[in-house]
Amino acid sequence: MTSTSAPRIAVIGAGPGGLTCARILQRHGIAVTVHDRDAGPDARDQGGTLDLHADDGQIALREAGLLDAFFRLARPEGQEMRQLDPAGTVLFHHVPEPDERFKPEIDRGVLRGLLLDSLLPGTVHWGRTLRAVTGPADGPRQLRFADGTTLECDLVIGADGARSTVRRALSAAEPRYTGVSFLEAWFQDVTTRHPDLADLVGQGSAAAADGERGLFAQRNGGDHVRVYVIQRVPADWIAAEGLTVRDTDGIRARLLDRFRDWSPRMRRLISDNDGLYVDRPIFALPVPHTWEHRPGVTLLGDAAHLMPPLGVGVNLAMLDACELALALARHDTVDEAVRAYERTMLPRSVETARALDGAAEHLLSTELPDFAGAEQS
The missing domain is CATH 3.30.9.30 (D-Amino Acid Oxidase; Chain A, domain 2)
Known part of the structure; x- marks a missing residue:
């Protein structure tokens, strides 16, 4: 199998997961390219704010060498939470302590900018819509883009979200409403x-x-x-x-x-x-969502385990990215690295997805948050 000393690695998707993976790979001297369908970094609104947790998202940023920069940009006051009733009466109010940093908020666009600025010039290729992943089972893989170009690589990492094109090379699963x-x-x-x-x-x-x-x-x-x-x-x-x-x-x-x-x-x-x-x-993807290992292709984030938006998505994506990049840096071959990553990531994502299966309904619940018994203001 291809040695990790000089593999050709392509990440599909320039979201937090894909960019985190690329950043950590580059910190370990491993070349990587990122391909995104957007025309540029400012082509569309990046969405709302994110809370990055100390036990996953922040771990990834530490490995990326960006944790201190994150804290300078983050809003710890964003950890405040209020539970109201339909009349607007406050039922529960959590005010973070001045030094509370377990899950500070950061806007998606700001986080993406931090990650983009940390990469080597030319890492991200914009306007690259992937149409298919082809090639023999033992590699190399061929990426076919909408503009008619192709790219040969030893590993394609699908960080391309809910409607992942890379996923089709591993799984027939489709997200369900x-x-x-x-x-x-x-x-x-x-x-x-x-x-x-x-x-x-x-x-x-x-x-x-x-x-x-x-x-x-x-x-x-x-x-x-x-x-x-x-x-x-x-x-x-x-x-x-x-x-x-x-x-x-x-x-x-x-x-x-x-x-x-x-x-x-x-x-x-x-x-x-x-x-x-x-x-x-x-x-959300069906639960459980797994796949048989195939050389040269793997997934992270929503491409691997799309779940209801209950505060875990980006954190899991960044933890996936961190663990995959470190596996590639620490194993002798790409295939050994991907196998090691999937042995950890798949059971974790299945466990979390099972816990959140059907949990979109909880967003309509009148019950107070789990931490309602904590200190209140």
């Missing part, structure tokens, strides 16, 4: 434009649910708040009601009707947003 959907609303310059909502949400997050519907509001950097309207609806509910995602007034009217029993203050979280709503139906 969980029955729960998010509708994302943005609020800009909240201190001056939406002061009441800024006060309601605080410096971290605020959640409320009535068993059938819910709201999750989260402070981002730059005086920005994102609100996720959570509903148990068909995945295509907007089209089924004769609307499009650009019909803001029509969607808003439907939401206000569905939340008609909530207080006026809480309803402003779905009606006073700046701009369009963003439709985000929640999908």
Whole structure:
């Protein structure tokens, strides 16, 4: 098998997992290229804020040599959490200690920028949409891109998310709709434009649910708040009601009707947003999702174990990335490294996925968080 001293490694996907893997590989002197379908790093919104945990995401950043830089950019105050009822009454309030650093928040775009800036120039190749992974079982692998180009490599790492193209080389599994959907609303310059909502949400997050519907509001950097309207609806509910995602007034009217029993203050979280709503139906891979080892191909993050968005996704992706990169640095061959990585990653991801199977429904629950018995303010 190919020696890890000079393997040709290609990572597909320039998200936190793929970039973390590339960074740690380069720290160990291993060449790698990253290929992403976006036209560039600023081609689209990178999403909301992330909490990186001390026992997984931060471990990866330490191995990447970026932990101190992360703490300089992160928002520890973002660990504040409020649980509200539909009237807006605070049922539970967690305020982090001044030195609490277990899971500080950082905006996705800021984290991505930190990782991109840490890579050698030319590592990331933009505008590269992967169409297929081909080649003999014993390698090398051929990557076929939408622009007609091909690339031969000894290892292709699928870090290409929920609709992974690389996954098809290992598994026929496809994500399934969980029955729960998010509708994302943005609020800009909240201190001056939406002061009441800024006060309601605080410096971290605020959640409320009535068993059938819910709201999750989260402070981002730059005086920005994102609100996720959570509903148990068909995945295509907007089209089924004769609307499009650009019909803001029509969607808003439907939401206000569905939340008609909530207080006026809480309803402003779905009606006073700046701009369009963003439709985000929640999908997850079947549980368990595993595959038989095949030389030259492996997966990490959502490509390997897409789960409901309950605070584990990016942390697991970065831990996967860290363990795979270290395995490649420490084993004599690529195949030995990938086998060692998969022996650890697959059981861990299956265990976590089983624990979260069906947990999208918990987003609508009226129960308080598990840490509700901890110190309260």
